[in-house]
Amino acid sequence: xxxxxxKNIAHRYAPNSDYALKPINHVxxxxxxxxxxxxxxxxxxxxxxxxxxxxTPSEGNVLFDDQNITDRNTAERNIAQVFQFPVVYDTMSxxxxxxxxxxxxxxxxxxxxxxxxxxxxxxxxxxxxFQKAQGLSADIKQKISLGRGLVREDVNAILFDEPLTVxxxxxxxxxxxxxxxxxKNLGHTMIYVTHxxxxxxxxxxxxxxxSMGEVVQxxxxxxxxxxxxxxxxxxxxxxxxxxxxxxxxDGNKAMIGQHKIVLNRDYKGLKGKLELGIRPEFVTLTNxxxxxxxxxxxxxxxxxxxIVRATLNGHDINxxxxxxxxxxxxMNYVSFDKSHTNIYAxxxxxxx
Amino acid sequence: MKINKSALVMSLYILFLMLPIYWxxxxxxxxxxxxxxxxxxxxxxLTFDNYLVxxxxxSWYGGYLxxxxxxxxxxxxxxxxxxxxxxxxxxxxxxxxxxxxxxxLTNRMAPPAVFALPFFQLYSSxxxxxxxxxVALAHTLFNVPLAVWILEGFMRGxxxxxxxTAYIDGYGFFTFFRKIFMPLIASGIGVAAFFCFxxxxxxxxxxxxxxxxxxxxxxxxxxxxxxxxxxDWGVLAAAGVLTIIPGALVIYFVRNHIAKGFALGRV
Amino acid sequence: MKKTINQxxxxxxxxxxxxxxxxxxxxxxxxxxxxxxxxFGNNExxxxxxxxxxxxxxxxxxxxxxxxxxxxxxxxxxxxxxLGIFVAxxxxxxxGLWSSLCLVLVALPLLIPWNVVGTIWQIFGRVDIGLLGxxxxxxxxxxxxxxxxxxxxxxxxxxxxxxWTSLVVLLCYxxxxxxxxxxxxxxxxxxxxxxxxxxxxxxxxxxxxxLIAILLRFMxxxxxxxxxxxxxxxxxGNATTFLSIDLVKMAIGQFDLGPAAAFSLIYFLVxxxxxxxxxxxxxxxxxxxxx
Numbered sequence: 006x007x008x009x010x011x012k013n014i015a016h017r018y019a020p021n022s023d024y025a026l027k028p029i030n031h032v033x034x035x036x037x038x039x040x041x042x043x044x045x046x047x048x049x050x051x052x053x054x055x056x057x058x059x060x061t062p063s064e065g066n067v068l069f070d071d072q073n074i075t076d077r078n079t080a081e082r083n084i085a086q087v088f089q090f091p092v093v094y095d096t097m098s099x100x101x102x103x104x105x106x107x108x109x110x111x112x113x114x115x116x117x118x119x120x121x122x123x124x125x126x127x128x129x130x131x132x133x134x135f136q137k138a139q140g141l142s143a144d145i146k147q148k149i150s151l152g153r154g155l156v157r158e159d160v161n162a163i164l165f166d167e168p169l170t171v172x173x174x175x176x177x178x179x180x181x182x183x184x185x186x187x188x189k190n191l192g193h194t195m196i197y198v199t200h201x202x203x204x205x206x207x208x209x210x211x212x213x214x215x216s217m218g219e220v221v222q223x224x225x226x227x228x229x230x231x232x233x234x235x236x237x238x239x240x241x242x243x244x245x246x247x248x249x250x251x252x253x254x255d256g257n258k259a260m261i262g263q264h265k266i267v268l269n270r271d272y273k274g275l276k277g278k279l280e281l282g283i284r285p286e287f288v289t290l291t292n293x294x295x296x297x298x299x300x301x302x303x304x305x306x307x308x309x310x311x312i313v314r315a316t317l318n319g320h321d322i323n324x325x326x327x328x329x330x331x332x333x334x335x336m337n338y339v340s341f342d343k344s345h346t347n348i349y350a351x352x353x354x355x356x357x
Numbered sequence: 358m359k360i361n362k363s364a365l366v367m368s369l370y371i372l373f374l375m376l377p378i379y380w381x382x383x384x385x386x387x388x389x390x391x392x393x394x395x396x397x398x399x400x401x402x403l404t405f406d407n408y409l410v411x412x413x414x415x416s417w418y419g420g421y422l423x424x425x426x427x428x429x430x431x432x433x434x435x436x437x438x439x440x441x442x443x444x445x446x447x448x449x450x451x452x453x454x455x456x457x458x459x460x461x462l463t464n465r466m467a468p469p470a471v472f473a474l475p476f477f478q479l480y481s482s483x484x485x486x487x488x489x490x491x492v493a494l495a496h497t498l499f500n501v502p503l504a505v506w507i508l509e510g511f512m513r514g515x516x517x518x519x520x521x522t523a524y525i526d527g528y529g530f531f532t533f534f535r536k537i538f539m540p541l542i543a544s545g546i547g548v549a550a551f552f553c554f555x556x557x558x559x560x561x562x563x564x565x566x567x568x569x570x571x572x573x574x575x576x577x578x579x580x581x582x583x584x585x586x587x588x589d590w591g592v593l594a595a596a597g598v599l600t601i602i603p604g605a606l607v608i609y610f611v612r613n614h615i616a617k618g619f620a621l622g623r624v
Numbered sequence: 625m626k627k628t629i630n631q632x633x634x635x636x637x638x639x640x641x642x643x644x645x646x647x648x649x650x651x652x653x654x655x656x657x658x659x660x661x662x663x664f665g666n667n668e669x670x671x672x673x674x675x676x677x678x679x680x681x682x683x684x685x686x687x688x689x690x691x692x693x694x695x696x697x698x699x700x701x702x703x704x705x706x707l708g709i710f711v712a713x714x715x716x717x718x719x720g721l722w723s724s725l726c727l728v729l730v731a732l733p734l735l736i737p738w739n740v741v742g743t744i745w746q747i748f749g750r751v752d753i754g755l756l757g758x759x760x761x762x763x764x765x766x767x768x769x770x771x772x773x774x775x776x777x778x779x780x781x782x783x784x785x786x787x788w789t790s791l792v793v794l795l796c797y798x799x800x801x802x803x804x805x806x807x808x809x810x811x812x813x814x815x816x817x818x819x820x821x822x823x824x825x826x827x828x829x830x831x832x833x834x835l836i837a838i839l840l841r842f843m844x845x846x847x848x849x850x851x852x853x854x855x856x857x858x859x860x861g862n863a864t865t866f867l868s869i870d871l872v873k874m875a876i877g878q879f880d881l882g883p884a885a886a887f888s889l890i891y892f893l894v895x896x897x898x899x900x901x902x903x904x905x906x907x908x909x910x911x912x913x914x915x
Binding site: 057059078079080084085086088089090092094095096097105106109110150153154 | 804806807809810812813814815816817820824825828
């Protein structure tokens with residue numbers, strides 16, 4: 006297990022082309038579980054391949070425990086990877102699959118047997134050890150490819166590249182829980198690439214959100230939710246995403262159209278495109294004419310809560326209400342929770 | 358390092374493939390006198406006379422025209438009849454479908470030598486001997502099963518929902534097949550046509566048995582010339598070079614689809 | 625895909641059936657007809673039962689041809705299959721100019737009319753005017769494929785390797801291209817050796833196409849006629865008289881219709897039998913992959 010440091014890492018697939026991955030500096034703590042979250046094409050797989058050594062970055066260095074390993078190949082980096090589609094050696098038995106990485110590294114039989122006994126218990130394949138890997142279901146195959154990583158005690162990190170893509174929905178949840186438990190028990194550094202926010206938020210201690218080749222925020226699920234560092238994070242995480250409204254700021258007041266909102270601190274010297282971000286969860290529907298007037302378009306009942314789709318000063322706004330909340334005809338106003346109202350300049354959060 | 362090794366292997370293999378062909382081209386550009394008297398790696402006395410002979414002598418260029426005629430006829434017939442059959446095999450289950458499919462394939466396994474004599478008698482008795490259509494029909498023996506096999510593979514890759522959606526949208530079967538289904542399997546049709554073309558083009562035994570004068574194929578012309586005049590090596594080489602060209606052109610145009618056809622494991 | 629049961633589908637198969645009936649069934653019936661009759665010409669035939677079959681089965685001439693045929697097929701399979709796999713492993717993986725060039729040049733021999741293949745090697749191997757023959761002769765090797773049986777065999781085998789290895793290459797290449805990159809990456813992570821990558825990733829994925837390659841090469845080499853006919857005419861002596869050459873000699877050369885027909889049927893059955901075994905194995909492995 007190791008701490009992984011990315012020093013000024015950046016990548017272009019061809020010289021003079023655009024960055025596929027814009028420069029990034031980050032330290033991945035030893036033993037933590039990270040998720041790399043972003044839509045397809047945001048550069049998350051590029052970043053993962055740079056860490057695993059399948060791709061050499063065009064700029065910067067990768068350090069494992071302060072050792073520069075930028076030029077080392079995948080095998081020397083001692084990492085494990087679980088791919089989008091299950092990769093197992095079809096003609097081998099489950100047991101031989103698990104033994105394969107150890108045999109290739111020249112370990113003795115006694116040690117291999119010990120490791121297989123342990124890992125097959127951990128991933129729950131003791132019963133099918135001598136079955137051929139061909140013909141097993143996708144989730145078991147995925148477990149086996151994870152097991153091939155786990156059998157090596159000295160792996161620096163385990164990387165997951167959208168590992169649940171081909172798994173049935175009901176198995177997805179179960180596998181994710183198992184992964185989480187595995188992480189708790191074994192304490193490997195894990196990096197999990199996904200475009201699914203639920204997967205990312207439930208799996209990871211810290212989520213790295215990427216957009217257009219750039220890391221836009223690294224934080225705990227709570228931080229991503231409450232103080233998105235970028236409007237993209239606000240949109241991408243949460244369902245529905247954060248409301249983003251164009252605004253004009255004057256000291257501690259924000260103007261939305263003709264309406265004034267009092268913020269909980271002063272802002273000075275703001276430049277660029279200014280926007281106010283507030284999550285639907287922190288918007289309250291009221292009947293107080295002092296608040297901001299909205300026009301309610303429709304109400305969606307999604308089970309444990311209601312989503313109100315409304316228009317505020319010509320912009321769409323979503324409001325989330327508890328299921329039991331009654332909506333009366335005069336509730337045509339909204340108020341914002343001051344402590345969860347964020348201001349963005351050119352899409353980036355304005356911090357004190 | 359690794360790339361260089363691959364390039365080396367490929368270069369050596371391609372060298373092995375190209376040397377005999379180069380030698381044929383080399384000979385086709387020499388005079389008979391040079392071929393027989395001196396041994397040279399390239400023509401000392403470059404001449405196109407051998408090609409001129411072929412382009413001016415009707416018995417030579419006629420051979421090419423005859424070959425192309427029956428090959429094209431065969432390709433059209435094979436693909437046309439194979440299309441509905443392949444569709445049936447890929448979409449429906451019916452009595453005896455599996456046996457029928459295997460039986461069709463067995464025709465691909467029939468040695469042409471077995472059929473040479475019966476074909477000769479059959480086509481003579483119906484008055485088709487020495488016609489283009491006779492050879493085209495004879496070649497359907499191995500090309501139709503092949504075309505059905507290839508097309509069935511491609512059709513199986515088209516989801517059935519597409520058919521159903523089209524019927525719901527009010528398309529009749531024929532409009533659907535022509536307007537929607539055929540474009541979807543266009544590369545399959547291309548691959549099937551390619552292989553029909555290829556196997557009909559390269560075959561000698563049946564085409565030689567079923568023709569004598571009017572529809573004589575280039576392959577037959579070449580073998581007969583060898584036995585008759587025997588020694589006109591330059592013209593023979595030039596004729597050989599000219600038979601390679603259509604194939605080379607066809608491969609060049611379909612090279613991207615071929616990989617796909619092979620990928621289906623259907624040849 | 626679930627197929628619906630529809631007996632009307634027979635109508636769609638009908639054109640193929642009629643055509644194949646005309647070009648396969650009727651000729652085959654003629655063959656069967658001849659195989660059980662004898663003639664003295666003048667279209668007078670009389671029933672001889674299985675006499676011809678017995679004669680063919682006991683004919684030393686045909687035994688010899690069959691032996692030569694089997695030996696030839698085994699030799700070319702043991703050369704072409706491994707060589708084809710080896711070359712396929714070195715085909716350029718990234719598409720580009722070099723890969724297109726390789727593809728076109730590798731496929732070229734397959735598109736040359738078989739008699740021209742024969743002609744090419746007939747010329748190429750001649751001591752007086754062919755590059756190969758001339759070189760061998762200059763090196764002091766006694767090489768003459770028209771007189772020396774061994775030289776004739778070598779020429780025909782090299783010719784077949786030249787002609788058909790590309791088919792194996794292209795099939796295997798297609799199989800290799802269908803392997804997702806993740807497999808190679810996983811193998812790197814597992815520190816698998818080059819051999820292990822071949823044995824556990826590439827070979828299993830090529831299994832399907834390899835079976836087809838072996839099947840096709842078996843069938844086509846077992847039916848080989850044109851190329852040896854052009855190069856050696858079956859000689860010297862009977863050294864390269866394979867089954868098809870012998871059959872044509874018998875049927876068209878000597879007009880021994882009865883024995884030739886019986887011979888044809890046995891010949892066809894042998895190919896069918898072996899191919900059927902292959903087909904069963906293929907279908908079997910196919911259904912196993914599906915589950």
